[in-house]
Amino acid sequence: DQQVKQNSPSLSVQEGRISILNCDYTNSMFDYFLWYKKYPAEGPTFLISISSIKDKNEDGRFTVFLNKSAKHLSLHIVPSQPGDSAVYFCAAFGSGNTGKLIFGQGTTLQVKP
Amino acid sequence: DADVTQTPRNRITKTGKRIMLECSQTKGHDRMYWYRQDPGLGLRLIYYSFDVKDINKGEISDGYSVSRQAQAKFSLSLESAIPNQTALYFCATSDLGASGKGNEQFFGPGTRLTVL
Numbered sequence: 001d002q003q004v005k006q007n008s009p010s011l012s013v014q015e016g017r018i019s020i021l022n023c024d025y026t027n028s029m030f031d032y033f034l035w036y037k038k039y040p041a042e043g044p045t046f047l048i049s050i051s052s053i054k055d056k057n058e059d060g061r062f063t064v065f066l067n068k069s070a071k072h073l074s075l076h077i078v079p080s081q082p083g084d085s086a087v088y089f090c091a092a093f094g095s096g097n098t099g100k101l102i103f104g105q106g107t108t109l110q111v112k113p
Numbered sequence: 114d115a116d117v118t119q120t121p122r123n124r125i126t127k128t129g130k131r132i133m134l135e136c137s138q139t140k141g142h143d144r145m146y147w148y149r150q151d152p153g154l155g156l157r158l159i160y161y162s163f164d165v166k167d168i169n170k171g172e173i174s175d176g177y178s179v180s181r182q183a184q185a186k187f188s189l190s191l192e193s194a195i196p197n198q199t200a201l202y203f204c205a206t207s208d209l210g211a212s213g214k215g216n217e218q219f220f221g222p223g224t225r226l227t228v229l
Contacts, residue, residue, distance in 0.1 A: 004155075006155075010152070030190040032216075034217065036220075041222070041223070042205050042222055042223070043117070043205075043220030043221050043222050043223050044203070044220045046157070046217045046219070047221070048217070049217065089155060089156065093216060099144050099161065099163065099207060099209075099216050100158060100161065100171070101156075101158070101216075101218060103148075103155040103156040103157070104155050105153055105154060106155050
């Protein structure tokens with residue numbers, strides 16, 4: 001039972017354009033969400049997060065939007081750069097401080113020069 | 114120097130062999146985790162530990178065991194490796210609600226394990 005889903009295995013965009021990566025979740029008790037980026041031969045690195053009390057969080061070129069009623073979040077990258085090409089994982093924490101992250105399957109982003 | 118290190122980085126072994134993957138961290142975090150990554154499945158939690166005396170099973174603990182030797186060290190063992198344990202294994206650490214970023218986890222570089 002996949003509680004965090006990234007239904008698009010891959011995404012290809014042109015340099016300079018917007019990249020939109022999507023994530024859906026099923027558990028309404030999730031209260032904190034994170035995006036991680038992973039390059040080949042490296043571990044995932046934290047990118048940006050959002051609490052369930054917010055609907056938007058922005059950090060430079062990266063913005064995460066949360067739609068709690070739809071149980072949906074998205075990561076926007078504007079403008080996209082070739083160095084953004086990586087696998088992006090969406091992850092969620094349950095309520096309370098359990099420290100356990102639930103990850104989505106990942107979306108491979110390719111930004112073409 | 115890397116904050117979270119994993120050894121070995123790559124390992125090829127045969128079915129039935131015992132394998133240990135090691136993780137060390139210099140971040141001073143109490144919480145440590147072991148995940149495996151499989152294509153199309155994302156990262157799945159194997160075991161986690163909130164302090165030296167605490168060990169908890171994750172969602173896919175069968176066939177694995179762990180040892181928390183110290184705050185900085187957390188090892189994962191496969192007592193009798195089987196081919197479907199071929200995967201990329203990641204260790205991660207976190208603090209408790211650090212820096213207002215929630216429980217962000219920091220990952221090691223991964224161990225690629227192949228079981229023939």
